[in-house]
Amino acid sequence: MKGLYARIAIACIGIASGVLIISAVTFIIGTHYHLTMYQQQAQDMNITSPAFDTHLEQALVQSVFWTAILGIVLAIVISLFVAKRITSPLIEMKAVAERMAKGELTSRTEVTGRDEIADLGNSLNYLAEQLMLQEQLRKTMTADVAHELRTPIATLKSHMAAMIEGVWDPTPRRLESCYEEIERLRFLVGDLEQLTEVESPNFKLKLKEENIGAVVQHHIEAIQAAYERKGVRLSFRNEANIQASIDKLRFGQIIANLLSNALKFTPQGEKVAVEIKEQSETFSISVSDSGIGIDEKELPFIFERFYRADKSRDRKSGGSGIGLTIVKKLVEAHGGAIDIQSRVGEGTTFEFRLPKTR
Numbered sequence: 001m002k003g004l005y006a007r008i009a010i011a012c013i014g015i016a017s018g019v020l021i022i023s024a025v026t027f028i029i030g031t032h033y034h035l036t037m038y039q040q041q042a043q044d045m046n047i048t049s050p051a052f053d054t055h056l057e058q059a060l061v062q063s064v065f066w067t068a069i070l071g072i073v074l075a076i077v078i079s080l081f082v083a084k085r086i087t088s089p090l091i092e093m094k095a096v097a098e099r100m101a102k103g104e105l106t107s108r109t110e111v112t113g114r115d116e117i118a119d120l121g122n123s124l125n126y127l128a129e130q131l132m133l134q135e136q137l138r139k140t141m142t143a144d145v146a147h148e149l150r151t152p153i154a155t156l157k158s159h160m161a162a163m164i165e166g167v168w169d170p171t172p173r174r175l176e177s178c179y180e181e182i183e184r185l186r187f188l189v190g191d192l193e194q195l196t197e198v199e200s201p202n203f204k205l206k207l208k209e210e211n212i213g214a215v216v217q218h219h220i221e222a223i224q225a226a227y228e229r230k231g232v233r234l235s236f237r238n239e240a241n242i243q244a245s246i247d248k249l250r251f252g253q254i255i256a257n258l259l260s261n262a263l264k265f266t267p268q269g270e271k272v273a274v275e276i277k278e279q280s281e282t283f284s285i286s287v288s289d290s291g292i293g294i295d296e297k298e299l300p301f302i303f304e305r306f307y308r309a310d311k312s313r314d315r316k317s318g319g320s321g322i323g324l325t326i327v328k329k330l331v332e333a334h335g336g337a338i339d340i341q342s343r344v345g346e347g348t349t350f351e352f353r354l355p356k357t358r
């Protein structure tokens with residue numbers, strides 16, 4: 001039985017019992033007093049008259065009446081006291097909620113005890129913290145997006161202005177450079193759309209039993225031509241025949257993202273290896289490249305949105321720094337976890353592990 005429930009039950013039982021006990025005691029004392037008086041006077045005066053009996057009856061009715069009044073007054077006083085004790089924290093919480101609705105997210109309610117009202121107070125404080133966090137995220141996100149948009153827009157503007165004013169001839173090379181900036185913006189918008197989707201509270205996977213090897217193979221074949229064009233060797237090793245419950249489309253996004261990153265950051269002549277391994281209740285997929293690697297200091301931030309290990313290098317390579325954030329969210333949505341190991345100049349391995357059944 002939780003605190004508040006018990007307190008209200010005990011208070012009701014206490015009020016009812018208290019009123020009954022006091023009423024009974026008062027009534028017994030009153031009756032006893034009047035009866036003793038009656039007997040004494042009847043003895044002294046040696047009389048038994050109906051008028052005298054009526055007088056006793058009136059006295060008894062009066063004592064019942066005053067007992068009832070006393071009981072009611074007592075019940076009102078105790079009930080008001082209990083009601084105040086229960087409602088005052090609720091009134092304070094209402095005031096805090098109203099202040100929060102007006103944007104004062106630092107408002108907190110004071111929590112005492114460990115009953116349901118204390119739980120409600122804790123939930124309200126937790127809600128305020130979450131709202132503050134979301135507000136902070138919204139501000140950071142807006143600032144990050146603005147920052148990402150600023151460079152391509154500024155480049156486009158200066159190129160266009162130079163061509164319009166006749167300072168620059170619109171050569172194919174210059175038009176191509178403008179086109180690249182527009183492409184960068186298009187990718188950024190696409191990545192942002194995907195990120196918003198996977199971060200939405202309504203985001204749900206469409207899980208179905210699939211052959212993992214076949215899905216990975218499909219994505220390897222899709223990107224193979226790009227690898228060949230750059231001269232990077234791509235190998236695939238799958239010794240397990242795993243059937244698992246995944247969202248094929250989202251799972252494909254994870255593989256495609258890791259494969260395209262590996263290609264982007266691996267120089268010509270180097271190699272990328274994909275491997276599927278089976279554990280008793282999970283399976284893991286690793287994508288290892290012998291590319292440029294990531295500095296140890298950068299590794300803790302690599303899954304953060306808009307994070308690029310080497311800002312100038314990756315802006316040129318066209319990445320928005322959102323890909324790995326989406327990858328991590330999708331792995332976690334599948335009930336798994338992703339790990340990274342990297343050494344500058346030696347290469348990088350991304351490995352994610354998912355449960356076979358969900």
Ligand code: ADP
Nearest residue numbers: 261262265308309314319320321322323324348
């Ligand atoms: P982007 O779109 O910039 O590739 P990601 O979120 O996919 O964004 O990656 C974030 C950053 O992590 C990249 O900009 C790059 O610096 C680093 N990175 C990701 N994968 C690799 C890799 N295989 N090798 C080296 N660096 C990588």
